Amino acid sequence: MIGGWVGKILRIDLSTQKISFEDTMKYAKDFIGGRGIAAKIAWEEIKSPIDPFSPENLLIFMTGPLTGTLAPASGRTIVCGVAPQVYPTPWFTRSNMGGQWGSELKYAGFDGIIIKGKSEKPVYLYIHDNEIEINDAKDLWGLDTYSTQKMILNKHGKDVKVACIGPAGENLVRISVILTETENAAGQGGFGAVMGSKNLKAIAVKGSGYVKIADPEFFLELCLAIKKELTTTQHIPIKPSLDPEQSIHGQRLQNCSHSCYVHCCLNHFYKSVPGIVSPGINTGQFHCISPLFPGIPNTYYDWNPGFRGGFEASVLSNKYGINQWELIIGTFAWLRKLKQEGILTHIDGMEIDLNDPKFWYMTLKKIAYREGKIGNALAEGGPRAAEILNIGKEYIPLFWAAYGYTGHWDGRGDKINPIFYPVWIVSAIQWATDTRDPFSSSHDYVAGVSMWSKVIKWEDIYKISERIYGSSKATNLETPYEYKAQPAIWHQHRSVLKDSLILCDWAFPRIFSLATEDHYARIETSKGVIEGPLIEYYFFKTVTGLDISKEELDKITERIFNLERAIQIRNHNRSRKDDEAIIPYFEYEEFFVGPLGKREKLDREKFKKLLDEYYELRGWDIETGRPKSEKLIQLGLKDVALELKKLGLIN
Amino acid sequence: MSFSRISSKVSREITPPKFIISIDNEKCTGCRSCELACSIFHEGISSPSLSRLNILRDFIYGENSIEICKQCEGPECMLACPVEDAMFIDEKTGARIINEEKCIACGNCARACPFNENSSIIRYNPNKNVYIKCDLCYFRKDGPICVQICPYGALSYVSYR
DSSP: OOOSOOSEEEEEETTTTEEEEEETHHHHHHHOSHHHHHHHHHHHHOOSOOOTTSTTSOEEEEOOTTTTSSSTTTTOEEEEEEETTSSSSOEEEEEEEOSSHHHHHHHTTOSEEEEESOOSSOEEEEEETTEEEEEEOTTTTTOOHHHHHHHHHHHHOTTOEEEEOOHHHHTTOTTBOEEETTTEEEOTTOHHHHHHHTTEEEEEEEOOOOEEOSSHHHHHHHHHHHHHHHTTOSSSOSSOOOOGGGGGGTEEOOOSSTTOOOOTTTTOEEEEEEOSSSSSEEEEEOOTTGGGSSOOTTSSOOOOSHHHHHHHHHHHHHHHTBOHHIIIIIIIHHHHHHHHTTSOOEETTEEOOTTOHHHHHHHHHHHHHTOHHHHHHHTTOHHHHHHHHTOOGGGHHHHEEETTEEOOSSSSSSSSSOOOTTHHHHHHHHHHTSSSOGGGSOHHHHHHHHHHTTTSOHHHHHHHHHHHHSOGGGTOTTOTTSSOHHHHHHHHHHHHHHHHHTOOTTTOSOOBOSSSTTOBOEEEETTEEEEGGGHHHHHHHHHHOOOOOHHHHHHHHHHHHHHHHHHHHHHHOOOHHHHHTTHHHHTSOOSSOOTTSSOOOOOHHHHHHHHHHHHHHHTBOTTTOOBOHHHHHHTTOHHHHHHHHHTTSOO | OOOOOOOOOEEOSOOOOSEEEEEOGGGOOSOOHHHHHHHHHHHSEEOGGGOSEEEEEETTTTEEEEEEOOOOSSOHHHHHOOSTTSEEEETTTOOEEEOTTTOOOOOHHHHHOTTOTTSOSEEEETTTTEEEEOOTTTTOTTSOHHHHHOTTSOEEEEEOO
């Protein structure tokens, strides 16, 4: 028996309203699910650079074999397509959201949905137990994300799960999100605007079906063991509690994703926070970047619109459907800088003042509705806004790292995550060779090493490095430019695996632990001890029942990564030159002072040598940064090798 | 299913429950792991609609409530069952249990249950054509699986009285 996948992918052409089905297993054995299957579909069907807002763009929602099972945080979904946020040229990339929508889609009978075309009028989809309705969304168009969900729940029942867009997506804001529940969003890439361009307001799903589990007994055992293991980390509280002072704001325990037993965001839900600018009560999840809306004293983000003002702004951005990460690390931080430098002091007569809740409120509204010259420009995302307004371009690299994405775990753009030299050298390789901010599904090395080094001894980290990467130099403070390509590749493949199964980035892979003497994560089962980094493999095998070796699963992740690179090469002529475009950004001094006691910046020549090593290890050509044809063939991508060769793009 | 079972004795008289699953809605985070663990343990598949307990979520206000069999002292479900021995009481736990071998799927139990307005405490399982309800995992060595998987202690397995 094969478990995990439910068997069908749904295709909808909104231009013709044509609905068809495809067998998931056509793709699953070679590309797993989620990001892997989406890459295969994009390779086959997005063959040239296309306008993200054109009907021919695909909007792919894909779950994985673990979605809807008891594997921790398995409710996640990957969203892929040509992303309008990408700068300067939109290209195919991915985003990912939690919540319960992905599980419900599988219970309704589908592993994924591929949406093409453009509806003549606003519509929403209602998918329930293999039935597909394309319904009029006249009454929903214009509503915010909370109201849209409430309306759909009122109509189709309280158990329905909805992924939808707000006004920002409708108005093709390039930093708009697809949101489910109060704060789970496919946030990066601007996929909300792709949905808006297709006149698709929401996708509601409801299912009474099931996901088969090949070995239910061992699967339950694994889940119970991992539940115990998940509470042995240092960055996730073992048992978060409610703050008595926050009872006034109705603080609640609320989890983020279906079947999640990680405690990372549990006490970040508030159900009754009075508005400051607008009367009424605000409610919602307030996690990850949200606590930066009210600002945090003694950090770079030390603005202070107050808790209530910040909470109101956070909820408003979720209701409009605007990317919070981009707003905080990018837009608002950049606007404050422009004000400080005297470049821009007012927006449509209103002073730029991040201590004023009204400034946040009005600016969010201007972005969502593209109001005024500045609001309309900010709706294009920071780098495009600087170009359109012809101001503040010199400050763009202070906040935006590459591809139109603000910095993240790189020691510069985001000035809150405590990463330091030389940890960000691995970050630089990952940024250089990805299609987006790599770190929404690859916190493992950057956050892992940065944060665990404050809790356990460096010697323990070195030993664990030796075990998983093959050398302690992978994390050694004394060897900054040695052995960094290996961990970068290892983690890129783990990121692919997580995004394809799909599992939560905060929970996997398990590497460090407080429960073991050597601080290496492992779990005990009736079939023996399983090392932390192998847990995903055992989950995959136990749920699907596929007889697959660890090496074969690794090879699939490498195949997917190479296929994504091939799409870049064919559609955008991607080469080493483009990868090296990240270098100037890392030549700025790092923001934090690390354990070596001073601020460092990237050494260009040494980094180029590291890139040589990276391409070599990948079986890519050092000059061009493109996979060699024999590498692609070895990975089972012969058709890809032939096509790239025929186009003269590889040798 | 190959789960190891522990032996149980059956009572034909209606005796009070010995154990129940007690709920604390304030501690429920709405993750619904319990539903999935339940359906995997009992049915071998992952499916909230075949779970023997139900989590009602209001995601806008972060309110969750748990619906699960109370193992009533005077179980209306048992009294309504027309088939002899199609429902029985496990002596060790006092759980009120549907015997799937004998259930004729008439649904009298589900209609008789005073707490079943959402059809989630006693449910119909179309795969087996039987009704299903919480059996306190009476044959499981470590007790109810939902209690064990719950990450925040919203469910607890306690003595009755």
